Amino acid sequence: MNKNLGWFNLTSLVLGFAFLYLPILLLVVFSFNESKLVTVWAGFSTKWYVSMWANEGLMDAAWVTVRVGLLSATIATALGTLAALTLDRFHRFPGRTLFSGMVYAPLVMPEVITGLSLLLLxxxxxxDRGFWTVTLAHTTLTMCFVAVVVQSRLVTFDKSLEEAAQDLGCPPVKTFFAITLPLILPAVVAGWMLAFTLSLDDLVIASFNTGPGATTLPIKIYSQVRLGVTPEINAICSIMIGIVAIGVIVASIATRRSELERDKAERAAFRVDG
Structure with missing residues (x-):
């Protein structure tokens, strides 16, 4: 019975991963296709990557996407970290429920509603719509994700370390930068990577708030796909997949290191107490 259940779980897992990742794998494989027909394999070639770099429209859109992602992720990380600190350290203040709801609203709000509301604003x-409106829109979208990641780290944070530093005469601001921030830094980095990845991926909100000279890569790809998929699109999408994969790996490593450091600190404290 358990053996049959084990095979069933394994088969379900394999089928699930195949359903999710096989199309992505095929896209990456066909980005190296010699033929212009994206569904007919004609041999290995990297010419579409060379052609992609020569496509000014795609490169301009990619550069806009990278700039928007870097700037919006940085702003969202700063604001999200402050929001997480506020919600974790101040349990009672007027308007806390409203503030918490506004921070986490984009998590459950449909992107169409968020994009339309920002457009009306x-x-x-x-x-004027353009680069800055897309940046602000992506900041609004990603800030809540950063707040969730950082707040989850602050829940297990040992506040006695801050109290000890302040008892020794360290001002609150210096305590934050010398004690708190280094200990929660892996969560902050993970939040930044998540915000950057979400900004790279966004199509709906950016399409509502874009303007002249601010066409992001997802919008450019979507407009070209409606006319037919080209191998250049496969190439640029493969690069995006690689960037996102690297971001996920870095965030996972940072989170893992944070857990190991916390476990090491707890074992050290246990030895001292013992």
Whole structure:
């Protein structure tokens, strides 16, 4: 019975991963296809990667996407970390429920609603749509994810370390940068990587808030796919997959190191107490 159940679980797992990742693997494989027909294999070639670099439209969109991702992820990390500290350290203050709801609202809000509401805001304040509106929109989208990641680390944070530093005369601001931030840094880095990845991937919100000269790569790819998939699109998508994969690996390593350091500190404290 257990053996049959084990084979069933294994088969379900293999089929599930195949359903999720086999299309991605095929996209990467066909990005090295010699033929212009993306579904007909005609031999190995890297010419579409060379052609992709020569495509000014794709490269301009990629550069806009990278700039938006870097800037929005950085702003979102700063704001999300502050929001997580506020929610973790101050359990009672006027408007805490409203503040918490506003921080986490983008997690459950459909992207269409978020994009449309931001568009109406920019129109109402007469803010021209372009690079900065896309950046602000992506900051709004990703800040809540950073807050969740950092707050989950702060839940297990040993606040006695901060208290000890302040008892020794360390000011609160210096305590944060000398004690708190280094200990939660892996979570902050993981939040930044998650925010950057979400910004690279976003299509819906960016399409609502983009303007002249601010076409992101997902928008460019989507507009070209409607006319037919080309091998150049396979190539640029493969590069995006590689960037996202590297981000996930870095975030996982940072999280793992954070857990190991916490376990080491707990064992050291246990030895001292013993």
């Amino acid at each position: 920019f129109v109402a304040i007469n803010f």
